[in-house]
Amino acid sequence: MSTQTSLDTDTVITAGDGLPPRARGLAIFSIAIGVGMASLDTAIANVALPSIAEQLHTSPAASVWIINVYQLAMVATLLPFAALGEIVGYRRVLLYGLLLFTLASLGCALAWSLPSLVVARLLQGIGASAIMGVNTALLRAIYPAKLLGRGFGTNALVVAVAFAVGPTMASLILSVANWPWLFAINVPLGISAFFLGRKVLPVTPRATHKLDGLTALYNVGAFSLLILLFGDAAHQAGLTTLLPEIIGTAVFFALLLNRQANHKAPMLPIDLIRRPLFALSVVTSICTFAAQGLAFVALPFFFSSSLGRSAIETGFLMTPWAVMVAIMAPIAGRLSDHYSPGALGGIGLAILAIGLISLGLMPASPSIIEISWRMAVCGVGFGFFQAPNLKGFMGSAPPERGGSASGMVATSRLIGQATGAALVAYCFTLSSETGAMLALWIAATFAAVASVASFWRLVVVRR
Structure with a gap:
């Protein structure tokens, strides 16, 4: 084994065909904390923007940078961190990412002005990017090949539930505390995940090529x-x-x-995108997360503005989606160890499209039951898609390119969510009254396209 830095000195675990059960459980728990925090902070600050703007004496328009700078930092640096993970080890990148995210979260909690909070959020986004850029690649070293689908199911569960419950959790915290606690809560969690990760995360093989700083700058x-x-x-x-x-x-x-034209491991993985299965996984992911982004931005506006629900009620109306994802993601993960990711993902996305169409056809004054069963159908479909698609992503890339594949998993998700959020904004510029419903119909279209792309992987495999 090559010489390790101080972050590697506490571990004697090297990558093989997975870790022993106890070590595996601790390793995935460490990663889940980091992934959960990074995913949660993508959405949790939205709810707090009015309170933050008021306390920091800034305008609502200026406060939007608290959201934008986090997303920009993540999307811009995901692929460079994924490439770095192939070179210096996924474990090291994830641990440094956890450390930066934790310190930046403390900086957010202590921020005294909008510029100081934006800078802290920028650093927090970079730390989150390091975590999200390599976590999927690390799963290959944590789980044996025959159980890898379960690992992807667990990862999908954490990401989906964290993103889904973010608004509800933020509402609950803000009902009993000020907005800095939205960020301060990350500090003890991040410290725990960091020290646990030092003990249990495995050391993975490293590539021999070097990181090209100019390529990383162009990517950013x-x-x-x-x-x-x-x-x-x-x-x-x-x-x-x-x-x-x-x-x-x-x-x-x-x-x-x-x-990067002649590079053997390009940062923007064109070599992987040329593989039909990988390319279809990218398309499936972008379209699905665009559908999710459209729904998760539009529905709170519909519930609060059109139906007159409070912020707390709106959060709980979103909950059935998250609950069904929590139930379905592990099931889909286990099934993906035995059945085609293309078929499983296609079925899940068809169900998601049906759920979104049913939301678009809701009566003018729907009851809680009429809303909840529709949200639950969406959650079933979305939860059934994620783990198989992760299996399709990682299974269509060679092990030595696992970092780049992991980076594209997160990049495609964030691009999809950013596309969905942008389309919701466009829908509201067309009509403030019907914009939310229009967004839901566009979301259903994206889900249907994603379903077709997922099923098309079956055709590619047979060729």
């Missing part, structure tokens, strides 16, 4: 401008804003593709 520029372009286009910004962003995005992507 390309994806940052892409997300900014999505948001500004959704808000119908003028051509003087959109044109420079379009040109800048195109230039940075061109520089990125040219720079």
Whole structure:
């Protein structure tokens, strides 16, 4: 074994065909804490924006940067961290990410002004990116091959439930405490996950190539401008804003593709995207998370504005989706060890599309039961999709490219969610009264397209 840094000195576990059961449970628990916090903080700050803006004496428009800078930092740095994980080890990247995320969370809790909070959120997003960029790749070293679907099911469960319950949890915390506690709660959790991870996370094989800093810089520029372009286009910004962003995005992507053209392990994994199964997994993921993003941004507006529900009631109306994901994700993970990810994902996404259509067809004044069973159907479909799609992602990439595959898992998810959120904003610019319903119909369309893409993997496998 090669010489390790101080973060590696506490472990004697090396990558093989999975870890022993007890070590496996502790390792996945450590990762789950980090992944849960990173996923939760993607959504949890939305609910607190009015309180934060008021206390920091800033405008609602300016406070949106508290959300945007976190998402930008994550999307822009996911692939560089995934590439770094292949070179220095996934364990090390995840542990440093946990450490940065925890310290940045403390910085968020202690922030005294909008600029200080935005800087802390930027650092928090970078730490979250390191966690999310390599966590899926680490699962290959934690679980034996025959149980890998269960590992993906657990990972999918943590991500989906954290994202789904974020608004509800934020509402509950804000009902008894001030907004800094939304971030302070991460500190003891992050410290626990870090020290546990030092003990139990396995050391994985490393690639021999070096990280290209210029390629990483081009990647940051390309994806940052892409997300900014999505948001500004959704808000119908003028051509003087959109044109420079379009040109800048195109230039940075061109520089990125040219720079890594002959690299054996490109940071933007074009070599993997050329594989039909991997490409279809990317399409499936982006479309599905666009559908989720559309629904999760539009529905709270519909429940509160159109139906007159309170913030607490709105949070609980979103809960059936999360509950059914929690039930279905482990089941789908176990099934994906025995059945085709394309078929399982396609079935789940067809159910999601049906659930979203049923939400679009709700009566004018639906009861709690009429809302809840529709949300539950969506949760069943979404929960049935995630673990099989992760299996499809990672199974279509060679082990030595596991970091890049893991990075694309998170990148496609965030691009999908950003696309969904941008489309909701566009729907509301078209009509403040019917925008939420329009967003749900677009979400159903995305889910149907994702279902077709997932089923198409069956055709590709047979060729």
